[in-house]
Amino acid sequence: MTTHATAQPSYLVDTGSRKGLMAWLTSTDHKRVGVLYLYSMISFFFVGVGIGFLMRLVQLTPFQHLITARTYNALFTVHGVIMIFLFVIPGLPAVFGNFFLPILIGAKDVAFPRLNLASWYFFMIGAILAVLSLFTGGGAPDTGWSFYAPFSLKTGTNVSLAVFGAFILGFSSMLTGINFITTIHRLRAPGMKWFRMPLMCWALYSTSWIQLLATPILAITLVLVILERFFGIGIFDPAKGGDPLLYQHLFWIYSHPAVYIMILPAMGAITEIIPTFAKRTIFGYKAIAFSSMAIAGVGSLVWAHHMFTSGMSSLATLLFSLLTMIVAVPSAIKVFNWVSTLYKGSIDFQPPLLFALTFIFLFAIGGLTGVMQGALAINVHIHDTYFIVGHFHYVMFGGTGFAFFAALLYWFPKMSGKMYSKKAIYASWFPMFIGFNMLYFGMLILGMMGMPRRYYVHLPQYHTMHVVATVGSWFLVLGLLAFFGTLIYALFKGSKAEDNPWGGVTLEWTIPSPPPQENFEAIPTITHGPYHFEQESK
Amino acid sequence: MDWMNQAALSAQKSDAVFFYVFGLSVAFLIFITALMIYFVVRYSKKRHPKAEQIEGHLGLEVLWTTIPLALFLSIFYYGWTNYEYMRQAPRDAMAVKVTARQWSWSFEYPNGKKSKVLFAPLNKPMKMEVRSADVVHGFFIPSFRLKIDAVPARTNTTWFQATKLGSYDIECTVICGVDHSLMLSKVVVVPEDEFKAWYFGSDDAPEPGKAIRAAEAHPDLKDLPPGLAVLTSKGCLACHSVDGKPKVGPTLKALYGRQEEVLVAGAMRAVTVDEAYLRRAITNPMEQVVRGYPPAMPQTPMTEQELAEVVRYLKTLN
Numbered sequence: 001m002t003t004h005a006t007a008q009p010s011y012l013v014d015t016g017s018r019k020g021l022m023a024w025l026t027s028t029d030h031k032r033v034g035v036l037y038l039y040s041m042i043s044f045f046f047v048g049v050g051i052g053f054l055m056r057l058v059q060l061t062p063f064q065h066l067i068t069a070r071t072y073n074a075l076f077t078v079h080g081v082i083m084i085f086l087f088v089i090p091g092l093p094a095v096f097g098n099f100f101l102p103i104l105i106g107a108k109d110v111a112f113p114r115l116n117l118a119s120w121y122f123f124m125i126g127a128i129l130a131v132l133s134l135f136t137g138g139g140a141p142d143t144g145w146s147f148y149a150p151f152s153l154k155t156g157t158n159v160s161l162a163v164f165g166a167f168i169l170g171f172s173s174m175l176t177g178i179n180f181i182t183t184i185h186r187l188r189a190p191g192m193k194w195f196r197m198p199l200m201c202w203a204l205y206s207t208s209w210i211q212l213l214a215t216p217i218l219a220i221t222l223v224l225v226i227l228e229r230f231f232g233i234g235i236f237d238p239a240k241g242g243d244p245l246l247y248q249h250l251f252w253i254y255s256h257p258a259v260y261i262m263i264l265p266a267m268g269a270i271t272e273i274i275p276t277f278a279k280r281t282i283f284g285y286k287a288i289a290f291s292s293m294a295i296a297g298v299g300s301l302v303w304a305h306h307m308f309t310s311g312m313s314s315l316a317t318l319l320f321s322l323l324t325m326i327v328a329v330p331s332a333i334k335v336f337n338w339v340s341t342l343y344k345g346s347i348d349f350q351p352p353l354l355f356a357l358t359f360i361f362l363f364a365i366g367g368l369t370g371v372m373q374g375a376l377a378i379n380v381h382i383h384d385t386y387f388i389v390g391h392f393h394y395v396m397f398g399g400t401g402f403a404f405f406a407a408l409l410y411w412f413p414k415m416s417g418k419m420y421s422k423k424a425i426y427a428s429w430f431p432m433f434i435g436f437n438m439l440y441f442g443m444l445i446l447g448m449m450g451m452p453r454r455y456y457v458h459l460p461q462y463h464t465m466h467v468v469a470t471v472g473s474w475f476l477v478l479g480l481l482a483f484f485g486t487l488i489y490a491l492f493k494g495s496k497a498e499d500n501p502w503g504g505v506t507l508e509w510t511i512p513s514p515p516p517q518e519n520f521e522a523i524p525t526i527t528h529g530p531y532h533f534e535q536e537s538k
Numbered sequence: 539m540d541w542m543n544q545a546a547l548s549a550q551k552s553d554a555v556f557f558y559v560f561g562l563s564v565a566f567l568i569f570i571t572a573l574m575i576y577f578v579v580r581y582s583k584k585r586h587p588k589a590e591q592i593e594g595h596l597g598l599e600v601l602w603t604t605i606p607l608a609l610f611l612s613i614f615y616y617g618w619t620n621y622e623y624m625r626q627a628p629r630d631a632m633a634v635k636v637t638a639r640q641w642s643w644s645f646e647y648p649n650g651k652k653s654k655v656l657f658a659p660l661n662k663p664m665k666m667e668v669r670s671a672d673v674v675h676g677f678f679i680p681s682f683r684l685k686i687d688a689v690p691a692r693t694n695t696t697w698f699q700a701t702k703l704g705s706y707d708i709e710c711t712v713i714c715g716v717d718h719s720l721m722l723s724k725v726v727v728v729p730e731d732e733f734k735a736w737y738f739g740s741d742d743a744p745e746p747g748k749a750i751r752a753a754e755a756h757p758d759l760k761d762l763p764p765g766l767a768v769l770t771s772k773g774c775l776a777c778h779s780v781d782g783k784p785k786v787g788p789t790l791k792a793l794y795g796r797q798e799e800v801l802v803a804g805a806m807r808a809v810t811v812d813e814a815y816l817r818r819a820i821t822n823p824m825e826q827v828v829r830g831y832p833p834a835m836p837q838t839p840m841t842e843q844e845l846a847e848v849v850r851y852l853k854t855l856n
Contacts, residue, residue, distance in 0.1 A: 280592070329607050335570060342581060344590040374614070450680020452710065456718070533591060
C-alpha cells in the first residue's frame with residue numbers, strides 16, 4: 001500500500017549524524033541493540049567454549065599436566081560465570097527478545113529505548129569487570145560460579161570483583177525485564193489481544209517477571225558477600241555467628257529461577273519455529289502460554305533442591321522435592337504440544353526445524369535427568385558429581401544453546417537480509433550432535449560412577465569415560481566452528497534473503513528483510529491469532 | 539571397576555529408585571523421539587501437501603497433564619521413602635565423628651580411637667557425624683550412594699550398613715580450594731572380629747583390613763616385577779606413585795637421573811638422583827628432603843637384595 005518512494009531505509013543504514021561504529025554504540029533502535037548483544041554474547045560464548053575445551057584437555061590424563069590445580073579451579077569458575085551470566089541468561093531475551101518482541105506485537109520499538117541501550121552498557125561494564133577479575137587482585141576466582149560461603153569469603157582470589165561484575169550484570173537483566181513487561185502491556189498493536197500474541201511473547205513475558213523479581217535477591221546476596229569480605233560483617237561466616245546455609249538459600253532463590261530465565265525464551269523460540277515449518281497452527285496455544293507462567297511461578301519455589309545434602313530439615317527436603325516434581329509437569333506439557341504440532345502438518349524440513357527438533361530431544365534428556373535429581377534417594381548419590389554437570393549442559397547447552405542456534409538460523413535472514421548455505425549448516429549439525437552426546441552423556445555416566453565435579457585430577461577408574469568425553473568435545477567444537485563460520489561467510493557473501501524465506505505468518509515475515517527502521521510502514525491491525533495459515537492455502 | 543558396585547544397604551535403596559526413573563525416562567524419550575521422526579516423515583510436504591489446522595484437544599491436554607503428574611508424584615514418593623530410610627540411623631549404630639578440613643578426612647570412634655581411613659565392620663550400622671573445621675566439604679562414598687555435606691558449625695548425620703568386604707573411595711564433592719580433588723580417603727569394610735580386635739586393642743594394634751587393601755591394590759605380588767613387589771609390600775606406594783600422579787611424596791616415575799632440589803641440614807642443594815642417592819633416601823629419608831614435600835617419610839629397612847631390586851625397577855620407569 002505504501003509506495004516505494006516513502007519506504008523507510010533498513011535499520012542497517014546510518015541515517016543520523018553519526019556514522020559507523022558510533023552510530024551503533026549510540027543507537028536506541030531495539031534491533032541495533034539486539035545485534036550489539038548478539039555480537040558481544042557470541043564473543044563471550046567462544047571464550048567460554050575455549051575454556052571448556054582446555055578443561056577437557058586437562059582431563060585427558062588422570063594426573064597433573066598442562067596447568068596447575070589453581071589455574072584449573074579458576075578455569076571452571078570463569079567458564080561458569082561467562083557462560084551463565086554472559087551467554088545463557090541474557091542470550092535469547094537480549095538478542096531475539098530485543099530484536100523481535102516489538103515486531104511480533106506490532107510496535108515500533110520497546111517502551112523505553114534509552115533504558116534498553118543503557119541495559120547493554122550495564123551488560124558490557126559487568127562483563128568487563130568479570131573479565132578484569134581474572135587478571136587483577138589475587139588472581140582469578142577459584143570458588144566455582146556458585147561462590148559458596150565460607151570458602152568464597154576466605155579465598156585470597158579476586159572474588160569481590162567478579163561478584164561485583166555479576167551484580168552490575170543483574171541490573172542489565174532487571175532493566176530489560178521492566179522494559180519487556182511494559183512493552184507487552186502497553187505497545188501491542190490494535191487488535192493484538194493477549195491470546196493473539198505469538199507464544200514467544202508469552203515466554204518473554206514470564207521470563208521478564210522472573211528477571212525483575214528474582215534478580216534483586218542475587219544482587220543483595222552478592223553485596224553481602226562483598227561486605228563480608230571487606231568488613232567481616234559475619235552474615236555467612238560461622239566463625240562470626242553467620243550461617244553458610246543462609247548463603248546457599250539466598251544464592252539459589254535467584255539462581256534456580258535463573259534456570260527458567262534461561263530456558264523459557266528458548267522454549268518460546270521453538271514454539272515460533274515449529275508452526276512455521278509444519279505450516280499449521282500451534283497445538284494447544286493456551287496450554288503453552290499458561291505453562292510458561294506456571295513454570296515461572298512454581299519454578300520460583302523449588303530452589304532448595306540444590307541443597308538436599310546440605311543437612312537441612314526433612315520437612316524442607318520433602319517439600320522441595322515435591323515442588324520440583326510439580327514444576328516438571330508444565331515442561332512435559334510443552335513437549336507434548338510441540339510434537340502434536342507436527343501432527344497432520346505439511347512439513348517443510350529446513351535447518352531451523354532440524355535444530356528445533358534436536359532441542360526437543362536434548363532438552364528431554366536434560367529434563368528427565370533433572371527429574372532423577374529431584375528424587376531424593378537418587379539425589380544423595382548424584383548430587384555434586386559429573387551427573388549434574390552432564391544434566392545442566394543438556395538443559396543449558398542442548399536446551400537453551402540449541403534453541404539459540406535454531407532461533408539464529410530462523411531469524412538470520414530477517415536480521416541480516418542474507419541467506420546462508422543450508423548444506424553447510426546440515427554438515428555442521430553432525431559433528432555437533434555426535435560430539436555433544438559423547439561429551440555430556442559421557443559425563444552422566446561418569447557421575448553415576450561417582451566422579452565428583454570440579455576435580456582437577458581424577459581417579460583411574462574414571463579415566464576411560466573422560467577420554468570419550470574429551471574426544472566428544474573435539475567434535476563439538478569442530479561443529480560449532482563450522483556453524484558460525486557458515487553464518488559469518490553468509491553475512492559477507494550470502495545471497496540476498498527473501499522477505500519471507502520460510503513461509504511464516506507472524507508479523508516479522510510481513511516486513512522487508514532486513515527490517516526498516518520503524519519496523520512497519522503503518523502499525524498493523526490484528527484480526528486473528530498468530531499462527532493463521534488458512535489464508536495462505538488459497 | 540566400581541561402576542554401580544552396591545556395597546551397602548543405602549546403595550540398594552538408591553539404585554531401586556534410579557532404575558524405576560531410568561526405565562520411565564527411556565520409555566518416554568523413545569516414545570517422543572519416535573513420534574517426532576514418524577510425524578516428520580509421514581507429514582512431509584511431499585506426502586501431505588496440505589496441513590490441517592488443528593488448534594488443540596482438551597482431552598489430550600488433560601491426559602498429558604494428569605499422567606505425567608501421577609508418574610512424577612510416584613517418583614517423588616518412592617524417592618522420599620527410600621531417602622528417609624537412608625537418613626534415619628538405627629539406634630544401635632556406632633557413631634563416628636567425621637571431620638573434614640582442607641584437604642583431608644579424619645575419623646574418631648566412640649572410644650577415642652582415630653584414623654585417617656574409615657574402618658567399618660561388615661553388616662553393622664555405622665552413623666556418621668560429619669563436621670567441617672573450615673569451609674563446606676562434601677562427604678561422598680559412591681559405592682554406598684551416600685553423600686552429606688560437611689558444613690562448618692553444624693553436625694550433619696548420615697548412616698550406612700556395609701554389605702560387602704572391600705575398600706571403597708571417599709571423595710570430597712564441594713569445591714574447597716586448590717587441592718579439592720586430592721581430598722580423598724577410603725572406607726575399609728572388614729569382618730566384625732577384625733574390626734573389634736583393632737577397636738578394643740591397644741593404641742598400637744595393627745590397623746584392620748591390611749589384607750583387603752593390599753589385595754585390591756595388587757591382586758598377586760608374585761606377578762609383579764620384584765622391585766615393584768617390594769615397594770608394594772613395604773607400603774611405599776601409599777605416598778609415591780609410579781605413574782607420575784602427585785601424592786604425598788614425589789612420584790617415582792622418571793625419578794632415576796632426575797635433578798632434584800633437596801634440603802640438607804637446612805640448606806638447599808641440587809642433586810642428580812643416582813643409585814647412591816636412592817639407597818640413602820630409602821634407608822635414611824630425613825637426611826635429604828625433596829623441596830616442596832613434607833619431611834614425612836619413615837625409615838624403611840630393606841635387605842641388600844631388596845634395595846637392589848628396587849633400584850633396578852626404578853631405572854625401568856624412565
